[in-house]
């Protein structure tokens with residue numbers, strides 16, 4: 613039975629590799645039906661290790677995973693037909709054409725959608741007669757995705773779905789994921805592209821060294837972060853000539869040659885004061901750059917902990 617609204621439930625999950633290395637160190641999260649959930653993290657943070665446990669490719673060393681109410685490893689037969697998996701490396705026979713690969717795969721899936729429909733969804737139909745070995749890296753990722761969609765999955769696991777895709781291919785994939793989500797598919801994806809998570813995910817978690825460092829909606833995760841303003845000081849001016857930064861609500865500042873960088877939670881006020889100052893002084897602030905708090909800021913803050921450690 614899966615009357616649960618949570619399609620994925622992960623509780624205190626652990627993964628330990630041979631040799632004793634603990635890659636996933638007690639993480640918990642849930643994903644509701646029809647949600648897109650993104651796992652972010654630095655290289656080696658444990659994203660793939662986690663997704664493989666959700667896909668039932670290995671048993672956890674501790675904790676619990678449930679997908680559609682079942683243990684994906686012990687009850688693989690109940691879970692696998694209802695999920696679609698796009699691995700980081702698909703590894704198809706390279707002599708087959710795109711269409712042959714999709715047909716072969718469809719033969720292994722009960723209730724599969726017509727192969728040509730899956731290829732159309734990912735924009736590969738016009739490349740049907742091309743051999744897999746002749747596809748570009750981005751086209752292979754699209755083929756991976758087409759195969760994951762063949763079984764009309766209720767849950768889709770996408771491990772770095774847009775790595776190797778050009779900007780257009782990435783946008784097409786985002787559109788497709790949104791359309792699938794709107795049709796009720798639950799999507800769990802890993803990505804290195806922060807704008808992908810920001811634009812696509814309903815909720816996300818940033819993993820760091822096997823643990824969840826922060827989780828929430830993109831807005832919640834960025835809310836705690838400061839905004840940034842940077843500009844070049846005009847010739848003959850020094851940072852001490854600016855209005856008193858502390859009184860303006862500047863959290864910290866750094867000066868790099870002539871470039872000044874400010875961090876603040878009061879973006880509008882600080883930007884206004886700096887511009888009024890420049891206008892009054894009759895100077896131009898070259899390279900002026902004003903940025904709202906972003907996921908990038910949150911991510912860099914978490915990654916920096918590693919450097920400090």
Ligand SMILES: Nc1ncnc2c1ncn2[C@@H]1O[C@H](COP(=O)(O)OP(=O)(O)OP(=O)(O)O)[C@@H](O)[C@H]1O
Pocket residue numbers: 629630633635653654655656657658659660661662
């Ligand atoms: N088969 C394995 N045996 C031992 N250690 C492994 C194995 N697979 C992964 N690891 C280690 O586990 C940690 C997490 O790896 P994982 O691939 O899950 O990270 P990731 O977040 O997906 O990284 P990336 O962003 O680089 O894909 C890394 O330190 C990695 O070296």
